[in-house]
Amino acid sequence: MSNQILKNKRGIIFGALNEDSIAWKVAEKAVEEGASIILTNTPIALRAGEINKLSEKTNAKIIPADATSVEDLERLFEEAQKHLKGKIDFVLHSIGMSPNVRKKRAYYDLDYNFMNKTIDISALSFHKMLQVAYQQDAIAPNGSILALTYIAAQRTYDSYSDMANAKALLESICRSFGMIYGEKNGVRINTISQSPTKTTAGKGIDGFDLFYDFAEKMSPLGNASAEECADYCIMMFSDYTRKVTMQNLFHDGGYSSTGMTQKLLNQYQENIK
Numbered sequence: 001m002s003n004q005i006l007k008n009k010r011g012i013i014f015g016a017l018n019e020d021s022i023a024w025k026v027a028e029k030a031v032e033e034g035a036s037i038i039l040t041n042t043p044i045a046l047r048a049g050e051i052n053k054l055s056e057k058t059n060a061k062i063i064p065a066d067a068t069s070v071e072d073l074e075r076l077f078e079e080a081q082k083h084l085k086g087k088i089d090f091v092l093h094s095i096g097m098s099p100n101v102r103k104k105r106a107y108y109d110l111d112y113n114f115m116n117k118t119i120d121i122s123a124l125s126f127h128k129m130l131q132v133a134y135q136q137d138a139i140a141p142n143g144s145i146l147a148l149t150y151i152a153a154q155r156t157y158d159s160y161s162d163m164a165n166a167k168a169l170l171e172s173i174c175r176s177f178g179m180i181y182g183e184k185n186g187v188r189i190n191t192i193s194q195s196p197t198k199t200t201a202g203k204g205i206d207g208f209d210l211f212y213d214f215a216e217k218m219s220p221l222g223n224a225s226a227e228e229c230a231d232y233c234i235m236m237f238s239d240y241t242r243k244v245t246m247q248n249l250f251h252d253g254g255y256s257s258t259g260m261t262q263k264l265l266n267q268y269q270e271n272i273k
């Protein structure tokens with residue numbers, strides 16, 4: 001089903017690693033909806049090669065960039081505008097990584113070099129790409145920029161560790177830059193706070209499967225899938241959301257507004273018998 005709501009729009013999609021990645025689904029749907037896109041990821045992620053399939057399917061050029069490197073980002077935005085023959089209408093930041101989470105360091109035993117990396121990769125990279133785009137005047141008027149986030153920015157989840165701090169900063173950058181970019185030329189900046197999703201990054205969190213099941217039962221609509229997240233991103237890139245900016249938008253089946261569900265109470269009752 002395509003309504004061509006991104007017809008003639010140009011986009012840059014960060015973070016497609018494999019078919020499970022949320023960014024992968026966004027890339028597929030953006031092209032189905034009429035957009036031309038550039039795909040980008042770190043040289044190491046590109047070496048795995050899976051993204052070549054997506055590149056063929058979406059007829060998209062791949063431009064390597066480490067999103068923590070301002071130099072890489074400058075080159076990326078320059079080449080993307082040249083290749084797509086115009087300013088960029090939408091950007092997806094779908095990037096996250098914490099060496100502390102990977103190495104299972106508890107929050108009371110963080111390695112600070114790791115933590116700096118977590119914050120640089122998962123949050124500052126968003127500021128860096130916004131600043132590069134702003135300084136190159138690379139985003140078309142009324143463009144739309146999104147980053148993906150998680151509710152651990154507002155509430156504490158044990159195993160999310162320093163990623164929670166990175167996500168809080170990411171959401172704050174969205175608001176601060178959203179004001180500046182909105183006043184400049186109507187560019188919207190938002191974050192989408194997504195349900196737990198079975199991707200490489202998601203499954204890297206300790207106890208993910210149990211947590212996924214808990215969130216499923218805690219959400220009146222159930223967990224939102226990667227495909228559903230992609231649909232929401234497409235709507236946010238479209239002209240139908242021109243006055244939405246500086247928001248953290250929950251895309252979580254109602255999880256963030258739920259105190260307790262009957263499903264979970266039933267399960268709890270079973271367990272305490």
Ligand SMILES: NC(=O)c1ccc[n+]([C@@H]2O[C@H](COP(=O)([O-])OP(=O)(O)OC[C@H]3O[C@@H](n4cnc5c(N)ncnc54)[C@H](O)[C@@H]3O)[C@@H](O)[C@H]2O)c1
Pocket residue numbers: 014015016017018020021022023041042045065066067068093094095096097121148149150193194195196197198199200201202203
């Ligand atoms: N999976 C979930 O449960 C979930 C829930 C809410 C939010 N999110 C967020 O969604 C986003 C996408 O993650 P995903 O779940 O699709 O997992 P994923 O592992 O498929 O994607 C993460 C991407 O980040 C990229 N990346 C890491 N370091 C980078 C760097 N220095 N420069 C550029 N790219 C870099 C990886 O190569 C990978 O493509 C992340 O921001 C994640 O925190 C995920």
